[in-house]
Amino acid sequence: MxxxxxxxxxxxxxxxxxxxxxxxxxxxxxxxxxxxxxxxxxxxxxxxxxxxxxxxxxxxxxxxxxxxxxxxxxxxxxxxxxxEDTEYVKFLVSQIINLSNANADLMTILLTNIAKNDKITRVFGFEMELSEDQHQVFKSTKAMDCLMDCFVKGSDRSLNRYADFDYLSYFFADISRFSLGRKYFITRQQYDDVVPISKLLVFTEKYDSKIRREGVASTIKNSLFDSKEHMELLTNEDINILPYILLPLAGPEELDEEDMFNLPDELQLLPEDKQRDPVEAILITHLESLLLLCTTREVREYLREKSVYPLVRELHKTMESNEEFQNHCDRVVQLLMRDEAPEGHDEIDMEESDDEDEDKIVEIL
Missing domain, CATH: 1.10.220 (Annexin V; domain 1)
Known part of the structure; x- marks a missing residue:
């Protein structure tokens, strides 16, 4: 019964x-x-x-x-x-990009929660049917391109007055854990000739939205697991990923003049009231991104030239009571300041860390 x-x-x-x-x-x-x-x-x-x-x-x-x-x-x-219901997942995407949908943000949370399963990568094959009004906003009919446009263009509720699309950052973080997702974020897209990760970088300092900063930080980190792409992500002026990893880590401390002017341009002569990201977990995620960038000798030398060590050194001083934070700072410092191995031993194996936030299920009361 x-x-x-x-x-x-x-x-x-x-x-x-x-x-x-x-x-x-x-x-x-x-x-x-x-x-x-x-x-x-x-x-x-x-x-x-x-x-x-x-x-x-x-x-x-x-x-x-x-x-x-x-x-x-x-x-x-x-x-x-x-x-595993492909048609339902496609329905969810269609409703998230429906710019008059009052429940778009809720459906974004659901899409994010189901992205723990690798079946979610089917979204890359979805072609969406767009209305005439939607064609004015979305220049591509591919589902991921439309979701990216919602996230980037809709943060101020200018696309949908009911939605800010913040939780798409968690969706991007989850889907970037799969190789197909990582490839998408670091590959120039034909419809707008832009590398998707470059659209997200500006949100690393969006201090009115912890959700956006947290999700974007994890997406950046996950996009760095292919070390062959690191120099392109660092040196291509259209991407220029390093300043957006370093800015949240930077505080008001003054560096030596030589160190200061070796920093990326965006970090030179910061205002006296410059504050670090207030969320320790986000700072740790950015440190993990630096650790991934330290995989190859070429990039380690680039990071040394860009005064990454002095910046992390100052960060280390401010967080002495947090053991996990200190450990991450120490690992970055050790990789940047140690003597290099002989030629032919340039790459370091980095163990992929488990990020509890990426496995988190959002619940609604």
Missing amino acids: PTELEELVAFLHSPQPAVVQIALDNLVGYSQGQHQQIFAYDDYRAITDLKLLSKSKGRTLVNQSVTILINLCDDVRMRNLIV
């Missing part, structure tokens, strides 16, 4: 809209924690019901069904039932 809560879950596929609404009203609170397993009733029929409900016309109905799906992503089986 089904329990009372399981019967409530079964009401999600009732033919009576009023009954469905009552069920949703009561089930949102049970979509987190130990009660989540009630949604496994009847071979996970609720997941199918919730996906159908999220395609309905009612704003509240969509809001509640998507909220429940977001929370259920804590459960790997339920998460996989969402991401």
Whole structure:
């Protein structure tokens, strides 16, 4: 016999809209924690019901069904039932880029939560059907290009008054963990002749949005796992990635004149009130990016020329009470200040770190 809560879950596929609404009203609170397993009733029929409900016309109905799906992503089986439904994932993207959708940000969170599964890379093959109005905004019909445009152009709600698209930064961070995602972010795109990662760099100092800074920092880090691309990312003026890694790490401290003028131009003569990123986890992510850049001798020498060591040295002094932070600073310093091995031993193996933030599931109360 089904329990009372399981019967409530079964009401999600009732033919009576009023009954469905009552069920949703009561089930949102049970979509987190130990009660989540009630949604496994009847071979996970609720997941199918919730996906159908999220395609309905009612704003509240969509809001509640998507909220429940977001929370259920804590459960790997339920998460996989969402991401493995290719048509549903394409529907989510279509609704995120629907610039009149009042639930676009919620759907962005759901897209982010299901991006833990490598099936999410199917998004690179999605061609979107765009309206005439959308063609004015999106110059490409490829799903990833459209999502990038939403993130870059829509941060001030100028594209969709209901959405700021901040959570797409977490989606980019997750999808960049897969080789197909990393390749996208560091490859010049035909539709606008721009390397996607270069569009994200400016958001490393968007201090009114921790979400954007955090997601972008992780996307940068993940995009650096191919050491063969490092010099291009550093020296190509259209990308110029180093200043955007260093600026969040830089404080108001004065360096020696020689060190100061060896820094990238963007870091020279910073104002006296320059502040570092206030979030330690973001600072650590940028330090991890520097560690990845230290993989080859060529780049280590470039970083030395750009006074990266003096900047990290000053950063190290300000965070003496944080052991993890100190360890990351120490590793960067050791790689930059040590004697180089003989020729032919130029590359260092860097162990990919586990970033808990990238595995985080966003829950909605």
